[in-house]
Amino acid sequence: MKTRLQFRKSSFSDPNHECVEIAMNVADIVAIRDSKIPDGPTIRLSPASWGAFRAALATGALDL
Numbered sequence: 001m002k003t004r005l006q007f008r009k010s011s012f013s014d015p016n017h018e019c020v021e022i023a024m025n026v027a028d029i030v031a032i033r034d035s036k037i038p039d040g041p042t043i044r045l046s047p048a049s050w051g052a053f054r055a056a057l058a059t060g061a062l063d064l
Contacts, residue, residue, distance in 0.1 A: 024047075030049075030050040
């Protein structure tokens, strides 16, 4: 049986604009998608990888 992911936007997002959405499920997967394309592709990460990504964003390590 396929589990449907429940995506959500950040509380910092403007509800009228595009945003990245995430979904976390009990199978230890964090899924990321573009809110403009809800039926499009998703990126799936382990919780550890998601945590490392968030930490890199918070420290500015990914700033261009």
